Amino acid sequence: MSDMRKQRIKAATSAGKDTSLLSQVGQRLTGRSRGFARDENGTMIIFGLTIFLMVLVATGMAIDFMRHENMRSRLQATLDRAVLAAADLDQTNDPQEVVEDYFAKSGLTNYELDVVVEEGLNFRTVTANASSVVDSMFLNMVGIESIDAPAGGAAEERIEKVEVSLVLDISGSMDSNDKIENMQQAADEFVDTLITADTKDLISISVVPYTGQTNAGETLFNAINVDQVHDYSYCVEFETADFQTVPLSFSKQYEQAQHYEYSSSFYGSWANYKIQNPWCSDKEDEEIKAFQNNNSTLKTTIDSYRPRTATGIHYAMKWAAALLDPSMRSVVSSMISAGDVDPAFEGRPANYDDEETVKVIVLMTDGMNVDQYRIKSWAYDSTSEYQHWARYTLWYYLNNYVYWRNHGDYYYRKHNSGTADARLADICEASRDAGIVIFSIGFEINDNPYASSVMSNCATSDSHFYAVEGVEISDAFGAIARTINQLRLIQ
Numbered sequence: 001m002s003d004m005r006k007q008r009i010k011a012a013t014s015a016g017k018d019t020s021l022l023s024q025v026g027q028r029l030t031g032r033s034r035g036f037a038r039d040e041n042g043t044m045i046i047f048g049l050t051i052f053l054m055v056l057v058a059t060g061m062a063i064d065f066m067r068h069e070n071m072r073s074r075l076q077a078t079l080d081r082a083v084l085a086a087a088d089l090d091q092t093n094d095p096q097e098v099v100e101d102y103f104a105k106s107g108l109t110n111y112e113l114d115v116v117v118e119e120g121l122n123f124r125t126v127t128a129n130a131s132s133v134v135d136s137m138f139l140n141m142v143g144i145e146s147i148d149a150p151a152g153g154a155a156e157e158r159i160e161k162v163e164v165s166l167v168l169d170i171s172g173s174m175d176s177n178d179k180i181e182n183m184q185q186a187a188d189e190f191v192d193t194l195i196t197a198d199t200k201d202l203i204s205i206s207v208v209p210y211t212g213q214t215n216a217g218e219t220l221f222n223a224i225n226v227d228q229v230h231d232y233s234y235c236v237e238f239e240t241a242d243f244q245t246v247p248l249s250f251s252k253q254y255e256q257a258q259h260y261e262y263s264s265s266f267y268g269s270w271a272n273y274k275i276q277n278p279w280c281s282d283k284e285d286e287e288i289k290a291f292q293n294n295n296s297t298l299k300t301t302i303d304s305y306r307p308r309t310a311t312g313i314h315y316a317m318k319w320a321a322a323l324l325d326p327s328m329r330s331v332v333s334s335m336i337s338a339g340d341v342d343p344a345f346e347g348r349p350a351n352y353d354d355e356e357t358v359k360v361i362v363l364m365t366d367g368m369n370v371d372q373y374r375i376k377s378w379a380y381d382s383t384s385e386y387q388h389w390a391r392y393t394l395w396y397y398l399n400n401y402v403y404w405r406n407h408g409d410y411y412y413r414k415h416n417s418g419t420a421d422a423r424l425a426d427i428c429e430a431s432r433d434a435g436i437v438i439f440s441i442g443f444e445i446n447d448n449p450y451a452s453s454v455m456s457n458c459a460t461s462d463s464h465f466y467a468v469e470g471v472e473i474s475d476a477f478g479a480i481a482r483t484i485n486q487l488r489l490i491q
Contacts, residue, residue, distance in 0.1 A: 071134050071149040072149040072151060074106070074108060075149060075150075078102055078103055078130075079128050080153055080155075081102060082098065082099040082101075082102035082103065083127070084155045086098040086117070086124075086126040086155070087124050087126040087155040087156055087157045089123075095117045095126050096117055099113070099115045099126065100113065108132065112132070113128065114128065114129045114130075115127070116128070122158060122160065122161065122356070123159065124158075126154060126155055127153075128153065129152040130150070130151045131148055131150045131151070132148075132149045133146050133148060133149075134146060134148075134149055159199050160202075160357060160358045160484075161202045161203070161354075161356050161358070162194070162204070162357070162358045162360060162484055163204050163206075163348060163349055163358070163359050163360070164194070164203065164205045164206065164360045165205075165208055165320035165321070165362070166190070166205055166206065166207050166208065167210065167313075167363045167364060168183065168207065168210070168305070169183070169209075169210065169311065169313075169366055169367070169443070170209045170211055170281075170286065170306070170307055170308055171210075171211050171212075171309070171310060171367060172211075172310070173307070174366055175307035179366055180306070180307055182470060182474070183443065184302050184303050185474060186473040186474040186476070186478075187302045187477060188299045188302060190362075190478070190481050191295055193481035193482070194481050200293045200342075201293070201344040203293065204293055204345050204348060205292055206323045207288065207292070208288050208316050209286050209316075210313065210315060211279060211310055211311070211312070212280070212312045212370065213235040213257050213280040213310075213312050213315050214235060214280075214288065214315040214316045214319050215233050215234050215235050215280055215281045215283075215288065216287065216288050217234055217290075218234055218287075219335060219340065220234075220319075220331070221234035221236065224236070224248050224249070224254060225249075225250065225251070225253045225254065226253070226254045227253055227254070227255055227256055228256050229256055229386060230256070230259055230386040232278075232386070232390050233257070233280040234256075234280075234287065235257035235315075236254045236256065237256070238254070238318050238423075240419075240423060242318065243314060243424075243426040243427040243430070244427075244430055246321045246324070246325045246434050246436075247325040248325075248327070248328075257279070258279075258280075258374055258375055258389065259278055259280055259386070260278060260389040261275035261277055261394065262279060262309070262310070262373050262393075262394050262395070263277060263393055263394075275391065275392065277308045277309035278308075278390075279372075281308055283304075283306075285301050285304040286304075286305060289301055290323055290335065290340075290341065291335065291345050291348060292342075293342050311367050311368065311370050312370070312420065313363070313365055313369055314420050314421075314423040314424040317361070317424055317428065318427050320361045320363070321361065321427055321430065321431040321434075321436060324349050324431075325349060326350065326352070329347065329348065329349060332349070353435075358484065359437065360436070360438075360439065360484060361431060361437070361438045361439070362439045362440075362441070363438065363439070363441065363458060363459075364441040364443060365440075365441070365443065366442075366443040367448075368448070369417045369421055370417055370420070371413055371415070371416045372414045372415050372416075373411050373413055373414065375389060375394065375411050376410060376412055424454065424458060428457070432460055438458060438459050438464060439466070440455040440456065440458050440459040440464065441465075441466045441468060441476050441477070442455040442456075442465070442468070443468060445467065446467055452467055455467075466480075
């Protein structure tokens with residue numbers, strides 16, 4: 001074979017070997033690529049890294065939100081304390097400066113504060129809004145660079161114009177166990193708590209003492225149409241219908257209550273024949289003192305009370321409610337003209353819907369209503385008979401001058417205690433319906449569930465009824481006085 005041919009055969013063989021090797025390499029690369037595509041090793045690492053990043057972002061967001069809430073809470077707490085202090089009417093510093101001072105001393109920084117103060121003769125309202133910008137540490141990863149932390153609130157102290165009827169029991173049972181003295185001290189403290197130099201032109205107190213009846217006093221007595229037959233005292237008889245409405249009538253004619261003493265305790269001794277405790281007291285200090293604001297005058301009057309006979313709560317409540325009714329406005333004006341009432345109370349009693357005026361009755365008793373007796377008309381219808389019964393107690397006269405079988409000819413029961421309780425319930429309901437707030441105090445009546453229920457039912461609610469013993473009566477009067485004027489958050 002020629003050398004040329006051998007060389008061609010060798011070259012062809014080498015070329016075939018090279019082609020076969022490339023094919024094998026290609027096949028191997030293809031196989032390994034397909035295996036790599038099928039291999040799942042490492043995919044969980046990528047998924048785990050993704051979840052980790054998401055948790056990291058969420059945790060960062062939570063931290064940013066916690067920082068925001070912490071700042072908001074600090075702002076709100078500081079603002080609440082600040083507006084309460086600024087709204088206090090006893091606060092002598094400028095209200096806005098008080099709020100700003102609270103924030104300055106709180107350690108807070110980078111905040112904005114807006115304070116609005118509204119005040120008048122009897123109120124102060126402080127409204128404040130604060131905000132602070134909390135820079136993001138993590139939320140900026142999602143495009144939120146900062147979060148606003150807001151706080152807002154308002155506080156108000158308002159000394160309402162208050163019209164109070166203070167109804168005090170001076171019946172005979174108040175003579176025991178230092179009850180009259182404890183009541184007087186408590187009532188004096190009540191007066192001093194309500195009436196201060198700042199409130200004396202805003203708060204009026206009408207003191208209504210009562211025994212078996214309530215002596216209105218000559219001025220109030222003459223303000224209505226009463227068939228006056230004597231001038232020993234000034235009590236008015238009310239009938240069932242009168243207790244179902246609050247105002248007095250200026251058109252009907254009322255009957256004047258008899259001036260006499262029913263008491264059966266003065267049977268024998270000639271020294272006791274003169275009446276000492278008539279059902280309608282004839283003591284000037286025991287008349288109603290209407291729309292007063294002088295602490296000294298009120299306390300002197302209250303401290304002069306001495307226990308008398310019988311208990312007629314319903315009569316006192318009728319007067320207490322009527323004195324708060326706007327229909328008495330002309331009467332108050334007349335009393336102002338006469339110098340008996342401070343001119344600051346012109347226009348009182350206010351309308352029931354006056355948003356700046358609160359009408360309150362504080363009713364106190366240590367017992368229950370009693371049966372009411374009167375002398376029969378045939379024995380009480382002339383000047384000489386009015387004089388006679390203003391001198392002699394009924395039972396002294398009967399036991400000394402009238403045959404026992406004829407005693408019943410001289411007197412009758414006008415109504416019993418149950419009727420009196422029903423009338424009390426009526427006037428309490430009418431007062432509540434009119435918008436009058438009633439507080440009642442049962443003084444040492446815890447051993448009498450019925451008396452407690454009568455007083456509790458009269459009050460505006462169960463929380464407006466106080467059952468107290470001894471010196472606890474001061475706590476009751478004090479709590480009522482504080483309730484009338486209180487500081488509160490309004491937002």
